[in-house]
Amino acid sequence: MQEKEVQQLARFAKALGHPIRIAILQYLNRQNSCFTGDLVDVLPVAQSTVSQHLKELKDAGLIxxxxxxxKVKYCIHQENWEIAKALFCNFLDIHFDNNTCSV
Amino acid sequence: MQEKEVQQLARFAKALGHPIRIAILQYLNRQNSCFTGDLVDVLPVAQSTVSQHLKELKDAGLIxxxxxxxKVKYCIHQENWEIAKALFCNFLDIHFDNNTCSV
DNA sequence: AAAGTCTATCGTAAATTTGCGATTAACGAT
DNA sequence: ATCGTTAATCGCAAATTTACGATAGACTTT
Structure with a gap:
């Protein structure tokens, strides 16, 4: 694993390192896309806080x-999400087959 | 995914959210185990800083x-590592086959 | 043009993280 | 008992994160 990849993986992991952000990504995975307001309705934090977490996920490239x-419609950034998946799988020592990943 | 699992996943992710800690875990995965000093030799930070990162990984349950x-010999906490794997795989929507993780 | 809706940004405060040098603690060897 | 080695912990400073209310910006609708 290259140094650059280590940095990138740590960046992604850091973005995932907060329960609210995990919840946001889960929601986006289920809903495919959503507006900020949808998240504000569901999450136990203020609107400005949700906005801030969205910004961090965006800065990390995940959404x-x-x-x-x-309104602003958010969705998973598919390309980077795949990169994140690959880095995590590689790091966690999960072996791939073909399209998804399998152990 | 339960709220508890979200918390746990975020906790693990947070622990992975620093390049030095990624490097430590990578090293441990390759070497199986090592002493603090081995890491100090390899990493570009002071001994006390390495110790601190080790403490965080230990607090997160990963080592x-x-x-x-x-000396103190560190190694991956296999049981929790498997839990982390499972949570990440589940979250990242990675499909499993058989023996190790399962969704 | 004015009012309303939605969301980002600003300003601020508290808490946490990161990193370092110095010190301390634990133990084996002399 | 003293010395040397290894690693954790302390004390500290700087930077970052987290959260909030208030404000500002963008655009629709009235």
Whole structure:
């Protein structure tokens, strides 16, 4: 594993290192996409806090937001999500077959 | 995914959220076990800093240390490592086959 | 043009993290 | 008993994270 990959993996892991952000990503995985407001309704923190967590996930590259006035629609950033998956699988020593990953 | 699992996953992810800690775990995965000093030799940070990162990994449950005076031998905490694997795989939507993790 | 909706950003405070040098603790060897 | 080795812990400073309310910006609708 290259140094760059270690950095990238740590970056992703750090982004996942908060329960609210895990919850956001889970929600996005289920719903495919959602607005900020949907998350504010569901999560036990203030709107500004949700926004901040979304920003961190976006900065880490795990999600992307599409402005859809006056709302913003978020979804998983598929390409980077796959990269994250690959890095985690590699690191956790999970062996791949073909398309997904299997042990 | 239960709330407790979300918390646990976030805890593990947080522990992985630093390049030095990733490097430590990688080293442990390769070497099976090692002393603190081995890591100090390899990592670009001070001894006290390495010790601190080891403490965090231990607190997160990912490693365990066996005192072997005057050294301390660290290794991956296999049981918890498997739990972490399972949680990450589940979260990242990685499909399993058989023996190790299962969804 | 004014009002309303939705969300990002600002300002702030508290808590946590990161890193270091110095010290301490534990133990074996002399 | 003293010395040497190894590693944890302490004390500290700087940076980052977390959370909130308040404000500001973008755009629709009235």
């Amino acid at each position: 992307s937001g599409e402005v859809n006035p006056p | 365990s240390g066996e005192v072997n005076p005057p």
